[in-house]
Amino acid sequence: MVNFNTGQIHDLMSKVDNIRNISVIAHVDHGKSTVIDCLATEVSTILPAKAGGGRYMDTHADEQERGITIKSTVIPMYFKLSDDQMEDISTKEHGNGFLINLVNSPGHAELSSEVTAALRITDGALVIVDAITGMSVQTETMFHQALSELVKPVVMINRIDHAMLKAEFSQEKLYQSFARVVENVNFSISAYQGEEATGNPIVSPELGTVAFGSALHGWAFTLRQFAVRYSKQFGINRTKIIEKLWGENYFNATTKEWSTKSADTSGNRQDRAFNMLVLDPIYKIYELAMNSRKDEALAFAAKLDIALTSEERDTTSKALLKVIMHKFLPAAEALMEMICIHLPSPKKAQLYRCDYLYEGPTDDESATGIRNCDPNGPLMFYVSKLLPASDMRRFYAFGRVFSGTVSPGMRVRIQGPDYVPGNRKDLHIKPIQRTVFMVGRGVTDLDHCSAGNIVSLVGIDQFLLKSGTLTTSDTAHNMKTIKFSVSPVMQVAVGVQDPKNLPNLLEGLKRLSRSDPCIHVSVSESGEYTIAGAGELYLEACLSDLENDYARVPIIINCPVVNYYETVQATSSLTCMSKSANKHNRIYMQAAPISDELTKAIEEEEINPHGDAKERARRMANDFEWDSNEARKIWCFAPDDKGPNILVNSTAGIQYLDEIKDMCCGGLQAAAHSGPCAGEKIRGCRFNIMDVVLHADSIHRGNAQIMPTMRAVIYASMLSAKPTLQEPVYLVDVQCPSSLNTSICSVFSHRRGQVIEVNTHSSSMCNVKAYLPVAESFGFTAYLRSATAGQAFPQMVFDHWSTMNGDVTDPADKINAICRAIRKRKGVGENVPTYGKYHEL
Incomplete structure (x- = not known):
């Protein structure tokens, strides 16, 4: 165990080959915080006796109260490999x-x-x-996010104590559960990305990239540890033994022979090697300790060369079990070994991550510095999020040095997400006040920090909204903006009880917006201040932060509402036309839906306005059945020049058309932010300009004439193309007893849900997966637990947007009621307009 000082930190930071930057990802309640408590004992941040229950990384008051992690935190750890372990490390200098x-x-x-x-x-x-439960929906979502960022995984299968003591798994059943988890993880990897990006991301117990254990009881192991133990005991090569400890390998204790079959030639059953050599001693310790056979447990511990103090020998039952298992298979030893040996150093990882992370040319000085993790190259620092300081007034810019060296007093170019090289927009040049090293609940000042390290900067937070790139190079492009797997599908309106506190609320909203990567704060048409987030828990945590930390005044919170998108279901029934205010210009247009596949490709930036237009047209023609000529005539994407709506010029030989192109694009950008039915954003629509009549004199076809006309004709074309709404849909994963399947399906049917899969993973437990509209999710957890007597536990993750069936203009239709409610809330009149309001004859 090591107590860090600044000198030691600097020494470690300079050895980039011996640095490992890792994230811990898991489904809620799978033991992530408990695992980290076990690892934290390696740096004396908590006492070993508290491992498994300290929740050291939960630094926020809400986290400690709820018992879940809400905010990301970082902690440095130090670990020394043995000479034997160093044999598997390629760089040893x-x-x-x-x-x-x-x-x-x-x-x-x-x-x-x-x-x-x-x-x-x-x-x-x-x-x-x-x-027991294996890969959950949320684990898989985060796992895919890791693979998309080219982050290499290792796996720990946790809560084995639960499987042994509560679920009473036999050794063979436990092995089959392990094998199923490994198979599912590798299937997820192969389905999402090939092996070429990060070398070989496939995980395997034989390779040492899968650990097994119980963080609650403080123990874990990899096959490598047992292979080392048995290689010393039997004098056999470690590599040969480790291959026998997994898969269809069986050992006959009588004949001392190995086989790949579960029965010998005489039909006698043979023991699986994993069960016999790995699980058997673990099961025996559990059996002896939990059945109060203390003397036998102590004797067996001595046989395994486990030395216990007199105080430890006086413990009984579960306390004795934890002591023996922690000394037999210490969790930190197994996990740290796996991390150090099998996860890449920054120097190795940035070789293959550079092209993904950097937006600029792959051969400029910044890209070269990132690729080589060069401490002497130009500074390239990516701020991934802003962490609030203890006073909740200022923020630490939390991120990583990808190239160069950062130090206090250094003047840097602060490039926001909207920065374009050669332009001054979203660019500031300011000095860094302090460089600090985050250590869980505290910070340590540094006088410099080189490439490959994770640090925080002080003094630049006022120039960043959420994230950005810091550099010393005048030619540097930005690091790519993060793509989030969740969307802000719920929102609440907030206000203050006392009007004099309004300035405090506004300042608090600004701080809240900056503190979270995915929170959206805005002012609605009715003048309300709204906060949009990913769900009820997310909004609840944000509102608690707003009231208690950022605004520090009592606030009024309205009921949460769901965000929708507006779209169309068919091609416009007629060519719509709108005239400019001076009646000298006319625009003719038709609207049509875009396929879900193309909409998703645009949102994931696989199809975007940048790059070669011919190549984009070829891709759209081949993959999405577009006419290649029309695909070459795309004018813009909206909203924000990259959204899933497209403006296409379908005209030919129109005079002066190029002069109004920017005005037409501006009209679509404005319209896409607020659709005609409910004032929600537009998604998945294609707008074809069929014809244009323009006045010969440019003074009569200026911006004030064209943009409003464009917006009106977009609305008319949408309202004549069977307009509808798209609602957000959760993928719900419910863990429950198998006998409750019928009850759970009934609950989903009452909430417009759709059950898509039922997986039984033990004789009594199963997982039910279903789609549930976000609008029906309010109070769903309480409703489900009430219907199942508290035996069902749901987890919801945003999955997709679903087009609602119905007629927006029919007062008897549910969609019309939704639109009217939204319009009333926004103060724009309840009645949904028809295309005649914007279409002119």
């Missing part, structure tokens, strides 16, 4: 001491934006999976 920067992030689906921000600045991920 910096010794056997390793600095592990571990970033803890939430496991709850609604808080996964914190996970995404953490993955951007780490190279490896410790994925924790429950031994």
Whole structure:
């Protein structure tokens, strides 16, 4: 165990080959915080006796109260590999001491934006999976996010104590559960990405990239540890033994022979090697300790060369079990070994992550510095999020040095997400006041920090909204903006009880917006201040922060509402036309829906306005059945020049058309932010300009004439194309007893839900997966638990947007009622307009 001082930290930070930057990702309640408590004992941040219950990384008051992680935190750890372990390390010139920067992030689906921000600045991920339930929906979502960021995974299968003591798994059943988890993880990897990006991300117990254990009881192991033990005991090569400890390998204790079959030639059953050589001693310790056979347990511990103090020998039952298992298979030893040996250093990881992370040319000085993790190159620092300081007034810019060296007093270019090289927009040049090293609940000042390390900067937070790139190079492009796996599908309106507190609320909203990567704060048409987030828990945590930390005044909170998108279901029934205010210009247009596949490709920036237009047209023609000529005539995407709505010029030979192109694009950008039915954003629509009549004199076809006309004709074309809404849909994963399947399906049917899959993972337990509209999710957890007597536990993660069936203009239709409610809330009149309001004859 090591107590850090600044000199030691600097020494470790300079040895980039011996640094590991990792995230810990897992489903809520799979034991992530408990695992981190076990690891934290390696740096004396907590006492070993508290491991398994300290929740050291939960630094926020809400986290300690709720018992879940809400905000990401980072803690440095130091670990020394033995000479035997160093045999598996390729780079040995910096010794056997390793600095592990571990970033803890939430496991709850609604808080996964914190996970995404953490993955951007780490190279490896410790994925924790429950031994019984396996890969959950949320684990898989975060796992795919890690793979998309080219983060290499290792896996810990946790809560084996639960499988042994409560579920009473036999050894063979436990092995089959392990094998199923490993198979599902590898299937998820192969389905999402090939092996070429990060070398070989496939996990395997034989390779040492899968650990097994119980963080609650403080123990874990990899096959490597048992292979080392048996190689010394029997004098056999470790590599040969480790291959026998997994899979269809059986050992006959009588004949001392190995086989790949579960029965010998005489039909006698043979023991699986994993069960016999790995699980058998663990099961025996559990059996002796938990059945009060203390003397036998102590004798067996002595046989395993486990030395116990007199105080430890006086313990009984579960306390004795934890002591023996922790000394037999210490969790920190197994996990740290796996992390140091199998996860990449920054120097190795940035070789293959550079092209993904950097927006600029792959051969400029900044890209070269990132690729080589060069401490002497130009500074490239990515701020992944802003962490509030203790006073909740200022923020630490939390991120990673990808190239160069950062130090206090250095003047840097602060490039926001909207910065374009050669332009001054979203660019500030300011000095850094302090460079600090985050250590869980505190900070340590540094006089410099080189490439490959995770640090925080002080004094630049006022120039960043949420994230950004810091550099010393005048030619540097930005690091790519993070893509989040969740969307702000719920919102609440907030206000103050006393009008004199309004300035405090406004300042608090600004701070709240900056503190979270995925929170959206805005002012509605009716003048209300709204906060949009990923779900009820997410909004509840944000509102608590707003009232108690950022605004520090009593606030009024309205009921949460769901965000919708507006779209169309068919091509416009007629060519709509709108005239300019001076009646000298006319625009003719038709609207049509875009396929879900193309909409998703645009949102994921696979199809975007940048790059070669011919190549984009070829892709749209081949993959999405567009006419290649029309695809070449795309004028813009909206909203914000990259949204899933497209403006196409379908005209030919129109005079002066190029002069109004920017005005037409501006009209679509404005319209896409507020649709005609409910004032919600537009999604998945294509707008074809069929014809244009323009006045010959440019003074009569200016911006004030064209943009309003464009907006009106867009609305008319949408209202004549079977307009509808798209609602957000959760993917719900319910863990429950198998006998409750019928009750759960009934609950979903009452909430417009759709059951899609039922997986039975033991004789009594199963997982039910279903789609549930977000609008029906309010109070769903309480309703489900009431219907199942508290035996069902749901987890919800945003999955997709679903087009609602119905007629927006029919007063008897549910969609019309939704639109009217939204319009009333926004103060724009209840009645949904018809296309005649905007279409002119």
